[in-house]
Amino acid sequence: MKTYQFLKGAAVASLIGLSAAAVQAEEVIRAVTFTPAQVSFSKNFMKFVDLVNERGEGVVQIQVIGGPEVIPNERMGEAQMNGIADMFLLPAGLYLNLVPEGEAFAGSNLDPMTAREKGGLDLVNEAYHAKANTHILAHVDGGAGFHLWTTEKPGTTADGQVDLSGLRLRTSPLYRAFFEELGATIVVQAAGEVYTSLERGVVDGTGYPVSGIRDFGWDKFLKYRIDPGFFQTDVLISINLDTWNGLSDEAKAIVEAAAIEHEKTSYEANLVLNETESKALADSGIETITLEGEQADLFLNKAYDIAWARLKERDPTYHDQLKAIFFEDF
Incomplete structure (x- = not known):
């Protein structure tokens, strides 16, 4: 009986250990939004968060820790650069002092998907990487001025x-x-x-x-x-470059695929929202x-x-x- 109890206890301990290891293996991205939770931009961002969390279970999760009540808008660009939080829903126009190349998003008269296909996001990321320690994942909620x-x-x-x-x-x-x-x-x-x-x-x-x-x-x-x-609205989903580089390839793939998908669906949804x-x-x-x-x-x-x-x-x-x-x- 004692031997059985020992083995049973060892098995439970082993399972607990595996569970703890699994939890530790799941990468967590802390996110901040530039608008309060009740504003449509933040509500739309939660659709992206839910998409990542559903697909990334056991691999990567996004945890929204707040909005401008956590980090004021005017400090979010520097906060992202310094890794105070990992991911931001943040317009490029709020930190042009760090990356003037962010003008391209508001100064564009193309939809975000077309600009991406033409290599726009890859090019602008060169500047964001160098100047703000930031990686742009998507230009979201486009289609409106x-x-x-x-x-x-x-x-x-x-x-x-x-x-x-x-x-x-x-x-x-x-x-x-x-x-x-x-x-x-x-x-x-x-x-x-x-x-x-x-x-x-x-x-x-x-x-x-x-x-x-x-x-x-x-x-x-x-x-x-x-x-x-x-x-054009210049709202971006962006992530601290060190955080991005530190993610596993699997986590990156999940987040990037969701960002590209959300870029398109948020554009289409925004057109409808603007009408209503x-x-x-x-x-x-x-x-x-x-x-x-x-x-x-x-x-x-x-x-x-x-x-x-x-x-x-x-x-x-x-x-x-x-x-x-x-x-x-x-």
Whole structure:
């Protein structure tokens, strides 16, 4: 009996040991999102997380540890570079100070899948590897631009251009120069601060994609939307390069395949989301002012020219190659 109990105990211990080893073998990636959990960008990211965790059981798992309440937006680029967290859902425009080549994503008028097929992601990763210790996995939630949203009707210049003189607009580093060019007074702040600023009249509007306006509750104050949308949403799934290089080949394959798949499905889902959200915003009373013809071309060309010129000024090394891949002339 004692011998049996000993063998049984040894077997249990062996199984526990194997279980512990299996747990240790499962690689865990800690992820942070630039928006709170209730915003569509973070919700969409969870679809990617679920895909990896389902396929990577026993091999690799993604653990979302929080959003901007964990690491403020303005510090996320450096946090990723330094490995404070592993993976980030983060727009390129929030850390252009580290990697100006990130302009290519917002400055692109191609869908993310086409840019990838043309070698765009491989090329831009050369800069991200060298400058930010970061590996870009996917350009997600594409297919939509940023829009100008205001509480007051913007004016127009003599040549028909939008005139933002007299308006205080919240902006991000990505489109600050564009709004300044249109005459706005700029207030740079994180998205989480905009509701209070609109409520108190500190700002008269903001730039943001259609998705997210209702999530943040800004539709309560906004009255006008200016079309067409400018730039392209530049949300990236990226990972600390040291973490990426440290993953097993099997884990890399699982994560990369899921990222490529999510890039496409999130693009398609975003097109649908933009339609439903646009209707909801219109039904709530937000008026759309649509620029057309030459007026629209001037508006868009000014936006794109600023983005690509800014990249060339900051670091021209990849400018010509990136623009040739990511942008097609109108």
